[in-house]
Amino acid sequence: xxxxEEERKRGATMTTNIERRAEYLQKLRDPKWQRxxxxxxxxxxFACTKCDDTTSxxxxxxxxxxxxxxxxxYPDEALVTLCETCHQEETELAGVRRxxxxxxxxxxxxxNFNPREVLGLLSxxxxxxxxxxxxxxxxxxxxxxxxxxxxxxxxxxxxxQDATSN
Numbered sequence: 001x002x003x004x005e006e007e008r009k010r011g012a013t014m015t016t017n018i019e020r021r022a023e024y025l026q027k028l029r030d031p032k033w034q035r036x037x038x039x040x041x042x043x044x045x046f047a048c049t050k051c052d053d054t055t056s057x058x059x060x061x062x063x064x065x066x067x068x069x070x071x072x073x074y075p076d077e078a079l080v081t082l083c084e085t086c087h088q089e090e091t092e093l094a095g096v097r098r099x100x101x102x103x104x105x106x107x108x109x110x111x112n113f114n115p116r117e118v119l120g121l122l123s124x125x126x127x128x129x130x131x132x133x134x135x136x137x138x139x140x141x142x143x144x145x146x147x148x149x150x151x152x153x154x155x156x157x158x159x160x161q162d163a164t165s166n
Contacts, residue, residue, distance in 0.1 A: 024071075027070060027071050028071060030070075030071075030072070032070070032072040033070075033071045033072045035072070036060075036071070036072040036079070037060045040060045040076070040079045040080070040081055041058060041060060041081050043076065043081075044080065044081035046058065046081070047081065048081060048082050048083035048086050049080050049081055049082065050082055050083075050086040050090075051083060051085075051086055053083040053085075053086075056083040056084050056085065057083070057084050058081050058082070058083060058084075059081070059082050059083075059084065059087040060079050060080070060081055060082075061079070061080050061081075061082045061087050061090055061091075062074060062078060062079060063077075063078050063079070063080060064078060108121070
């Protein structure tokens with residue numbers, strides 16, 4: 001059971017999130033966003049870029065967000081047309097990805113990676129196509145083949161290999 005202070009903070013955070021969401025929705029009504037949205041839909045030929053649906057309601061999805069940027073201030077490659085279903089799926093996946101990103105950052109902090117090891121880890125993940133999902137399972141399930149310690153060793157090994165190959 002949480003203390004009154006914890007409950008007050010949780011309530012304040014929820015209020016802040018609700019206020020931020022309302023502010024964002026208001027920005028989506030801005031003519032600048034409406035023009036930008038139309039440009040992206042025209043570029044994508046008024047079809048979902050994932051499933052090619054042309055009959056459902058279409059949304060323009062931000063692939064990422066930048067702090068302080070207005071919805072219409074993103075480059076073309078950051079925006080994509082999606083049908084309602086695909087947009088919902090992408091939005092849910094984005095939440096999952098944010099969780100993975102936090103876990104990767106936490107791994108780097110807990111294991112005290114130096115910059116060279118961070119680069120080694122990133123190149124290892126890309127080279128071996130180790131997705132954040134696989135990494136997350138390894139962290140949570142202590143999978144012997146991909147433990148945090150082994151990721152640290154792999155990162156060092158790959159950083160050494162990169163240094164010797166250049």
